[in-house]
Amino acid sequence: MDVGPTRLKQAKKTLIVEHAILALKEYIVDGNLSPGTELPTETEMAKEIGVSKFSMREALRVLQVLGLVDISQGRHTRVAMHSINPVITVLELTLRRSKVPDLMLIEARKSLEGHISRFAAMRADSSHIEGMRKTIEDIKNNRDDLEMCVEKDLEFHNILMKASKNVVFEIMLAPVMELLREQRMKTIKLRGVDPMIEYHTMVLDAIIEKDPEKAERAMNLHLVTTEEHLRKVMESVTQTSRNGAQTSREADSPRGVDVL
DSSP states (O other): OOOOOOOOOOOOSSSHHHHHHHHHHHHHHTTTOOTTOBOOOHHHHHHHHTOOHHHHHHHHHHHHHTTSEEOOTTSOOEEOOOOSHHHHHHHHHHHHHHTOOHHHHHHHHHHHHHHHHHHHHHHOOHHHHHHHHHHHHHHHHTTTOHHHHHHHHHHHHHHHHHHTTOHHHHHHHHHHHHHTHHHHHHHHHHHOSHHHHHHHHHHHHHHHTTOHHHHHHHHHHHHHHHHHHHHHHHHHHHHHHHHHHHHHHHHHSOOOOOOO
16 A cells, blocks of 8 residues: 655644654655755645744754755755754764863774774775875974864864764764864874874875774874873863962962061
8 A cells, every 4th residue: 555745743732843843854854855855835834734934934944953954045945965064063062062071082082983993994995095195294294384283183084084984983073073173282282293193194004005903003092192192281281270379379478577
């Protein structure tokens, strides 16, 4: 028996916008609508769900932020192309607001990037290899430009994620990588770019050799060393803060008064 297309469901009278969002999600996802598919007009969808046009417009704006629909003036709303960027943005904001300590972010990287390097060694193609090689050369040629070195460091790891050809890794790790931008700047200032060049080259060589175990070991060594340097940065900041507090207390303490 043929099953008709998924229909938009009537919204309850409470939490109207939330129910409209849920109804549209089910309509798009459960209905398996392809990217680019035109949705009914706002008026038609509002009537079928049982909400006002204002509530429907708000629901569509939320879905646009979530990457489910494309809204363009003068055109029907369409199902958006598949993209992980909205998910990454939401996760990054959540992590940023949660003020996750840098060392926890490093722990997360250690759990993921060794496996990513392993899969990259099995799946990387020539474009990935050339992209990673170019980031290493750019760092070598611009070692005094710290901002560029940080960008190229991030780019190396992003290409590595894509080389694993597993989108789940990218969704999980990309938000963490972006949050580590400031931490990367601190560690580069402490140790320079030579360790980064050395470890990136080790990982890349293992990928070129298609040696998963070697790639995983190289990445794990890279991250252990990064963690050690980060701890040194944190200890230095803590010590500087203590010294500053001590100096402030000494300056504020009353001086002795000579008695005549």
